[in-house]
Amino acid sequence: MSDERLELVRGDITRIQADSIVNAANSALSGGGGVDGAIHRAAGPGLLAECRTLGRCPPGQARITGGHNLPAPHVIHAVGPVWQGGGSGEESLLAHCYRSVFALMEQHGLHTVAFPSISTGAYGYPIARASRIALREIRAALQRQPSLRRVTVVLFSDQDLDVYQRTLKALEGSEPPP
Numbered sequence: 001m002s003d004e005r006l007e008l009v010r011g012d013i014t015r016i017q018a019d020s021i022v023n024a025a026n027s028a029l030s031g032g033g034g035v036d037g038a039i040h041r042a043a044g045p046g047l048l049a050e051c052r053t054l055g056r057c058p059p060g061q062a063r064i065t066g067g068h069n070l071p072a073p074h075v076i077h078a079v080g081p082v083w084q085g086g087g088s089g090e091e092s093l094l095a096h097c098y099r100s101v102f103a104l105m106e107q108h109g110l111h112t113v114a115f116p117s118i119s120t121g122a123y124g125y126p127i128a129r130a131s132r133i134a135l136r137e138i139r140a141a142l143q144r145q146p147s148l149r150r151v152t153v154v155l156f157s158d159q160d161l162d163v164y165q166r167t168l169k170a171l172e173g174s175e176p177p178p
């Protein structure tokens with residue numbers, strides 16, 4: 001079954017208006033390249049200063065900060081696994097990342113969120129596999145958390161958007177009829 005609270009778009013996550021945007025961070029929460037670099041550039045130096053007060057964040061977990069100069073008032077920094085071939089617990093670590101984000105949203109009373117495709121850039125996670133985990137976890141959260149009003153996945157290329165769209169169709173089609 002499809003859920004109209006879930007949307008897939010192509011774009012730049014730093015432009016998204018939502019209660020929170022998710023950063024694909026590293027364990028040091030020290031900023032970096034990719035979406036992490038874009039978020040820190042758009043948020044301004046206050047974001048790094050706040051991250052420095054948080055200590056380390058292990059893979060699979062997440063930490064929340066303010067949005068500083070971003071349109072979104074909160075950033076949830078999630079640390080995905082580095083792809084090592086699939087036999088090192090990557091799948092459960094990636095799933096745990098998404099769950100950690102939704103747990104923080106519940107604790108902080110946040111209703112809307114935008115995700116990038118965590119781990120599929122510098123961390124090398126194959127995007128088709130990552131999209132199955134991401135969308136499975138997002139759909140499960142939408143079912144169990146009625147406070148969620150909108151979950152947007154922001155893909156950076158048409159190709160990535162196409163992968164996520166096809167995965168979503170497959171997941172929706174594989175559900176048993178009501």
Ligand code: AR6
Pocket residue numbers: 011012013014024025026031032033034035036037038080116117118119120121122123124125154155156157160
């Ligand atoms: N908006 C949306 N998605 C984006 C944007 C953007 N502005 N910029 C890049 N992407 P990556 P990872 C996409 O490498 O694999 C950093 O250095 C990108 O095309 O940002 O989790 C951190 O500090 C890709 O599809 O994150 C870590 O060290 C996706 O975001 C490491 O990279 C994720 O790619 C984390 O690696």
